Amino acid sequence: MSTASSLRNKAGRSSPVRDNHPRDNSGRATSYDVAKLARVSQSAVSRCFKPGASVSKSMRARVMKAATQLGYQPNAIARSLITRRSNMVAVVISQQTNQYYPEVLVELSRGFSGRGIRVLLFTLEHESDIDVLLDQILQYQVDGVVEAARLSSSQVEMIERRRVPFVFFNRTLHDRPVNAVCCDQSEGARWLVKRLVGAGHKTFGIISGPVDSAVSVERTQGALDSLTELGFKNTAVVIGDYSYDSGAAGLRSLEQKIGKLPDAVICANDVMAIGCMDEARFRYGLDVPKDISIVGFDGVGPARWSSYDLTTVAQPVQRMADAAVSMICERIANPELPPEKRMFSPVMVPGNSARLRRSVERS
Amino acid sequence: MSTASSLRNKAGRSSPVRDNHPRDNSGRATSYDVAKLARVSQSAVSRCFKPGASVSKSMRARVMKAATQLGYQPNAIARSLITRRSNMVAVVISQQTNQYYPEVLVELSRGFSGRGIRVLLFTLEHESDIDVLLDQILQYQVDGVVEAARLSSSQVEMIERRRVPFVFFNRTLHDRPVNAVCCDQSEGARWLVKRLVGAGHKTFGIISGPVDSAVSVERTQGALDSLTELGFKNTAVVIGDYSYDSGAAGLRSLEQKIGKLPDAVICANDVMAIGCMDEARFRYGLDVPKDISIVGFDGVGPARWSSYDLTTVAQPVQRMADAAVSMICERIANPELPPEKRMFSPVMVPGNSARLRRSVERS
DNA sequence: AAACCATCTGCCTTCGAATGCAAACCTTCG
DNA sequence: CGAAGGTTTGCATTCGAAGGCAGATGGTTT
Numbered sequence: 001m002s003t004a005s006s007l008r009n010k011a012g013r014s015s016p017v018r019d020n021h022p023r024d025n026s027g028r029a030t031s032y033d034v035a036k037l038a039r040v041s042q043s044a045v046s047r048c049f050k051p052g053a054s055v056s057k058s059m060r061a062r063v064m065k066a067a068t069q070l071g072y073q074p075n076a077i078a079r080s081l082i083t084r085r086s087n088m089v090a091v092v093i094s095q096q097t098n099q100y101y102p103e104v105l106v107e108l109s110r111g112f113s114g115r116g117i118r119v120l121l122f123t124l125e126h127e128s129d130i131d132v133l134l135d136q137i138l139q140y141q142v143d144g145v146v147e148a149a150r151l152s153s154s155q156v157e158m159i160e161r162r163r164v165p166f167v168f169f170n171r172t173l174h175d176r177p178v179n180a181v182c183c184d185q186s187e188g189a190r191w192l193v194k195r196l197v198g199a200g201h202k203t204f205g206i207i208s209g210p211v212d213s214a215v216s217v218e219r220t221q222g223a224l225d226s227l228t229e230l231g232f233k234n235t236a237v238v239i240g241d242y243s244y245d246s247g248a249a250g251l252r253s254l255e256q257k258i259g260k261l262p263d264a265v266i267c268a269n270d271v272m273a274i275g276c277m278d279e280a281r282f283r284y285g286l287d288v289p290k291d292i293s294i295v296g297f298d299g300v301g302p303a304r305w306s307s308y309d310l311t312t313v314a315q316p317v318q319r320m321a322d323a324a325v326s327m328i329c330e331r332i333a334n335p336e337l338p339p340e341k342r343m344f345s346p347v348m349v350p351g352n353s354a355r356l357r358r359s360v361e362r363s
Numbered sequence: 364m365s366t367a368s369s370l371r372n373k374a375g376r377s378s379p380v381r382d383n384h385p386r387d388n389s390g391r392a393t394s395y396d397v398a399k400l401a402r403v404s405q406s407a408v409s410r411c412f413k414p415g416a417s418v419s420k421s422m423r424a425r426v427m428k429a430a431t432q433l434g435y436q437p438n439a440i441a442r443s444l445i446t447r448r449s450n451m452v453a454v455v456i457s458q459q460t461n462q463y464y465p466e467v468l469v470e471l472s473r474g475f476s477g478r479g480i481r482v483l484l485f486t487l488e489h490e491s492d493i494d495v496l497l498d499q500i501l502q503y504q505v506d507g508v509v510e511a512a513r514l515s516s517s518q519v520e521m522i523e524r525r526r527v528p529f530v531f532f533n534r535t536l537h538d539r540p541v542n543a544v545c546c547d548q549s550e551g552a553r554w555l556v557k558r559l560v561g562a563g564h565k566t567f568g569i570i571s572g573p574v575d576s577a578v579s580v581e582r583t584q585g586a587l588d589s590l591t592e593l594g595f596k597n598t599a600v601v602i603g604d605y606s607y608d609s610g611a612a613g614l615r616s617l618e619q620k621i622g623k624l625p626d627a628v629i630c631a632n633d634v635m636a637i638g639c640m641d642e643a644r645f646r647y648g649l650d651v652p653k654d655i656s657i658v659g660f661d662g663v664g665p666a667r668w669s670s671y672d673l674t675t676v677a678q679p680v681q682r683m684a685d686a687a688v689s690m691i692c693e694r695i696a697n698p699e700l701p702p703e704k705r706m707f708s709p710v711m712v713p714g715n716s717a718r719l720r721r722s723v724e725r726s
Numbered sequence: 727a728a729a730c731c732a733t734c735t736g737c738c739t740t741c742g743a744a745t746g747c748a749a750a751c752c753t754t755c756g
Numbered sequence: 757c758g759a760a761g762g763t764t765t766g767c768a769t770t771c772g773a774a775g776g777c778a779g780a781t782g783g784t785t786t
Contacts (some may be wrong), residue, residue, distance in 0.1 A: 013600060028501075028525055030772055041736045046773055053775095056734060071524060076502040077449060080440045082741045088503075094468050102465040106458050109486040118503065123472040138391075139439040140451075157674070161434060162391055187603065278669040304769035305607060306641040307670040310416040338581070393742055406767045409743055419764060441742035445771045727786100734781075744770080751764070756757105 029070035038066035047310050049074050070090055080141065085122045087117050089144040089328060090137045094124045095211075096242060097148050097170075100269065100300060104169070107318050111325030117143065124149050131155070138162055144328040150214060151174075156194060164332035170315075171214040177330070177339040181225035181323045185215060185297070188313030190267075192295050195263045197230050198357030201293060205262035206237040207250035207272050213242070216268040219297050236262070240272050247275025248283075250332035261292060264354065270296035270303045273276030277308060277353060299347065309350035316344050392433035399430035412437050450480050452507040452691060453500045457487045459576075459605060460511050460533075461633065463663060467532070470681050471509060474688030480506065487512050494518070496580065501525055507691040510534075513577060528694035530687045534577040535680075540702040542694070544686045545693060548660070550711035551676030552585030552629075555658050559627045560593050561720030564656060569600040569614035570635050576605070579631040582660050586629045599625070603635050610638025611646075624655060627717065633659035633666045633675055640671060640716060656717030662710065663676035674714035679707050 005115055012134025032046040038045070047053035048063040055063075066072075080086040091108055109119045120142055122133050126127060134155055137145060145166035147157060156178060159166050165179070172180035196204070206223055220237065227235050238253040240246035247267055255261050261284065267273035273296030280294065281285045288294055289311075296303065299314020323342050331337050350356060394408040403422060410416035411426040418426075429435075429677050438569025443449040456470055461468055472482045483505055485496050497518055500508060508522060508529035519541060522529050528542070535543035559567070569586055576588035582598065590598050601616040611631055618624050624647065630636035636659030643649045643657065643695070651657055652674075659666065662677020694700050713719060 029503075031774095032772080042773075043736060043738095043775075046775080047735090054734065059607040059734080062733090071521070073498055073502045075444075075504060075772050077440055077443045077504045078741090079774075080741090081438075081444055081743095081772080082774050084741075086440060090486075095466075098465045098469055102461045103458075105468070105484070106461055106486050108487065109484050113486070116500070121454075121468070121472050121484050123476070125473065134427050135436055136481070139436045141391075142439060143441045158434075244664065274668065278777080282669045300693045301607065302665055305637065394744095395742080405743075406745075406766060406768095407764090409745085410765090413744080417764065422764075438742050441771090442744075443771090444773095445744050446743080447771075730785075732781100732783085734779105736779080737777085739776090740774085742771105746769090747767085749764105749766080751762100753760100753762080755760085755771100 025354075028066075028075070029072040030075070031072070033070055034063060034066045034072045037070060038062045045072075046167050053277060056140045066197055079210040084141075085227040085332075086141045086143055088120045088140065088142045088255060089117055089146060090122055090140070090142040091148065092122045092124060092130075092133065092137070093148045098123070100242065100271065101315075101317055104148065104321055107321035108325060112329075115325070115329055117176055117223070117329070134158060138164065143332050146324050146328060150212070161208065161210070163335060165328055165335065167327050169281075169320070169324055172341060178341075179326065179327050179339050180341045181320050181344070182341065183264055183315040183320060183344045183346050185218035185346070186222030186225070187213055188297060188348070189219050190226045191313060191346075192266060192311070193223055193226035193230065195356040196266075196293060196295070196354060197227075197232070199293075199355045201355070202265035203233045203260075203262040203264075204232060205251075205254035205258060205265045206315045207236060207247060207265060207267045207276065208237055209240060209242045209272075211239060213268075216242075219268045240268065242269050244271050244275035244278075247272030248279035249266045249275075251276045251279045251284075261286075265294070267294065267296045270298040270300045270310055271311055272296065273312065273353070274302060274308055289352065293356075295354045297346075299349055303351070309352040310349070311354040311356065312349050313346040314349050320344055390637060391438070392430075392435040393438070394435070395432055397426060397429045397435045400433060401425045408435075409437075431591060447504075448695075449504045449506055451483045451503065451505045452480055452483055452509060453503070453505040454482050454511065455485045455487060455493075455496065455500070456511045459564075461486070463634065463661060464607070466679055466680055467511065467644045467684055469560045470684035471688060474632050474685055478688070478692055480692070497521060501517055501527065509687050509691060514573070526698060528691055528698065530638075530690050532683070532687055533579070535704060540706075542690050542702050543704045544683050544690065544707070545704065546678040546683065546707045546709050548581035548709070549585030549588070551660060551711070554676060554709075556586055556589035556593065556675070556710055558685045558719040559629075560590075560595070560655060560716045562656075564619065564626040564718070565623040566594060566623075566627075567598045568614075568617035568621060568628045569598060570603045570610060570617070570628060570630045570639065571600055572603060572605045572631040572635075574602060576631075577603075600622050603631065605635060607634050607638035610635030611642035612638075614639045614642045614647075624649075627656040627658070630657065630659045633661040633663045633673055635659065636675065636716070637665060637671055638671075652715065652717045656719075658717045660709075662712055666712070666714070672715040673712070674717040674719065675712050676709040677712050678709055683707055691722050 031042045034045045035042045044059060045063055049056050071172035091110055114120055120140060123164050133343050136185050146169055147166055148169040168180040170182055171184055206220055208220040208226055224235060236254055236257045240250045265276055267276055273294050277288050280288055280292050286292050296310050296312040300311050303312050395404045397408045398405045408426050410418050411423050419600055425457060452475055475482055483503060508527055509532055510529055511532040531543040533545055535545055569583055571583040587598060599617055599620045601613050603613045628639055631678035636657050640651050640657050643651055643655050649655050659673050659675040660673050666675050
């Protein structure tokens with residue numbers, strides 16, 4: 001009797017009707033249901049599902065049997081409320097990022113789930129949506145945020161005020177200390193430019209990505225800076241949108257702008273470089289790389305296809321994702337850790353879409 | 364005084380210390396904090412954040428001011444607990460799906476977020492992980508599940524017992540009624556085969572996907588059946604893994620198996636078809652489609668690139684994602700809706716990687 | 727047999743927001 | 757002025773699990 005009446009104090013006081021209806025049956029069972037069936041207290045059930053709790057063998061057996069019988073699974077929502085840990089991290093990713101690096105998301109998800117954490121996905125359509133999104137992210141009480149999209153300084157402040165660990169992926173803020181995992185785009189740009197110049201190219205053209213893409217700006221600016229350093233000023237730049245078509249269109253625009261085709265085209269990503277190559281071959285009837293050199297950035301799958309064999313600089317996406325995961329997890333465990341920026345070097349892929357100087361001494 | 368003491372009964376009875384410390388400041392504020400600052404009840408705060416609730420203008424103004432001041436955001440976890448709606452749906456997706464259709468995930472996310480629902484991501488590495496995963500999915504109390512991965516009948520039963528609406532994406536179960544959004548792969552296969560045969564091809568080879576891929580089986584079997592119907596028996600089949608390399612390797616295997624290269628190769632996806640094309644061109648020195656016809660399935664971006672211009676059947680991914688979203692949402696609103704299967708026709712893309720019969724009468 | 731310790735177990739409160747109910751407050755009108 | 761009606765508001769309970777505390781149980785020591 002003491003056991004029975006102790007099940008659910010409310011059941012004791014309020015009308016017994018509540019106690020009768022067996023939770024809609026088949027609907028989800030709660031720890032109280034399991035407790036009742038196993039004739040133990042709700043706390044006992046809770047403890048049985050907590051690894052390392054103090055529970056006798058016989059009790060655990062009884063509870064587990066009842067739990068299986070009812071198909072009981074602990075309610076993570078209720079648990080989150082009391083433990084203040086949702087075991088979810090938000091990943092904010094743009095259509096673009098996912099299109100060109102579908103593995104980013106998968107790697108992040110893999111890394112987090114290995115640590116018992118799930119990814120709550122926030123996809124960005126328009127950059128302006130981020131404000132509403134941010135509120136929502138915080139409402140869901142995520143334990144951390146991976147931000148593969150732009151964020152203003154004030155928005156960062158908002159997250160920081162809430163003490164939610166977060167990491168930028170492939171972007172950063174320079175005016176304040178934040179966690180960030182990046183790939184050194186300008187290092188890649190320098191490598192490309194140096195080898196192109198070394199091979200004797202004289203006129204260059206650049207097809208950038210969207211102006212609001214941080215990565216594109218770094219790549220484009222890095223290339224321009226390197227060119228300037230080496231004496232090539234006023235290099236023509238046209239703006240693309242990372243798509244195949246815009247790579248093709250970019251080549252035509254460059255021809256117009258310069259008055260002829262450049263010797264070498266530096267594209268802010270591989271897909272545009274591929275579009276550019278196809279345009280050079282099929283529309284201009286050129287041989288790549290004999291007649292024109294075309295290089296890209298990213299190291300995506302198609303860059304390795306025989307038809308292209310692109311000269312590019314690849315990002316170590318998997319290692320970057322791993323880094324982001326562990327940075328977040330460390331900061332969930334210890335919120336006091338200071339911000340950290342981790343910069344990875346790109347991997348140079350010589351390929352065969354550009355004439356390069358044979359070898360390059362260490363800069 | 365009545366207001367003050369009514370804030371949180373616990374504050375009244377237990378030690379006043381709890382009431383004093385202002386919730387760690389800067390940490391997240393609760394509706395009680397807002398209530399206290401605005402000198403109203405917690406219920407009032409709750410109502411101010413519920414659209415359509417009965418609240419006077421003056422109260423709403425005061426509450427909103429206090430909320431802004433404290434940076435209050437309602438706790439979605441707590442809300443979910445009481446409303447029994449988490450506003451999250453699980454999307455189970457395999458590495459593979461996301462690799463070849465990154466837009467599936469984005470489209471699903473877009474569709475759901477338009478209805479105030481967020482995507483909780485579950486990525487599959489090994490198919491066997493699904494058991495553990497399923498438990499976890501249910502623990503998170505998601506309002507629905509989109510399953511872009513295989514699931515056994517018993518696993519389906521488990522979800523159904525919990526009364527969680529779910530939809531299969533591009534797969535289905537034939538032995539029980541379930542919700543599913545599919546693309547008619549065999550219709551696509553039939554179209555391809557018919558036109559290839561019509562154009563006079565005599566020997567065929569098939570490069571299938573992984574044997575455990577439902578989509579691959581449908582495509583491969585569909586092609587085999589159509590071929591048999593038209594009098595071509597014992598078509599050679601080799602097994603690939605959907606990758607570029609396996610498409611290339613597949614062509615070599617077919618040559619070995621048949622003793623010569625087939626007139627036409629049907630690949631279970633576009634990426635293998637592309638690998639196969641590159642192999643035919645660069646290793647065998649063939650002209651595609653003059654010397655050999657190569658076709659694929661999917662209609663992914665690269666299939667449209669000038670270097671390939673693949674003959675393929677495309678899946679209307681966006682429409683399929685929309686369908687999945689609305690099927691889930693309808694069933695969240697009304698769990699009694701009977702299961703439904705929605706089958707989309709693929710879009711035929713003639714391309715230029717195969718010699719096809721000019722036109723085809725309606726079958 | 728008493729004293730002591732370790733191990734289990736149950737009681738009760740807690741997390742933060744939603745909501746049925748009733749009390750309080752306004753309007754309006756007879 | 758008071759009754760009737762509608763509108764605001766607060767009270768108290770609820771969702772489901774976690775965990776501090778204390779009581780119960782069992783075993784060991786003196």
